[in-house]
Amino acid sequence: MFRGHRARGWNDLVWIAGLVLAGAPALAAADLDRGKAIYQDRCEICHGAGGRGDGPTGRVLPTRPSDYTSAAFWRGRKDAELLDIIRQGKGLMPKWEGGLSDAEIRDVYAYIKSAFKPE
Ligand code: HEC
DSSP, X not given: OOSXXXXXXXXXXXXXXXXXXXXXXXXXXXXXXXXXXXXXXXXXXXXXXXXXXXXXTGGGSSSOOOOTTOHHHHTTOOHHHHHHHHHHOBTTBOOOBTTBOHHHHHHHHHHHHHHHOXX
């Protein structure tokens, strides 16, 4: 759709409806390898290699990042809410909008979910 091919009817409509409902690019289309590379490069120092919020910088912050391996963290959280925090920042969490593209933000978030979120 946005990569230069022409609209193909229902497929595109369904995809666009999904985008509107999710408020974000579809996570299913995320590139997890790229997400992992971004995580290691930009997030791990605070969020930790295992996603527990215990990276070398994260563990000395007065407000620590959450533990992504905890089921309690994910309970009731919405993708759109967490994607917004990545875009806009929050407290000591830097804002990534402008530094990362929306697709990169989708990829790194999809990686966090797939690597750390418990079943
Ligand atoms: C300088 C340290 C630092 C870096 C680098 C950092 N974060 Fe955070 N992040 C935080 C802190 C601290 C919070 C908790 C903010 C709060 O609730 O006050 C947070 C919160 C978050 C949250 C909301 C859920 C939570 O943990 O409370 C997400 C999602 C997140 N970060 C993703 C990322 C991603 C993705 C990257 C890399 C692109 C990243 N962060 C880089 C420090 C960091």
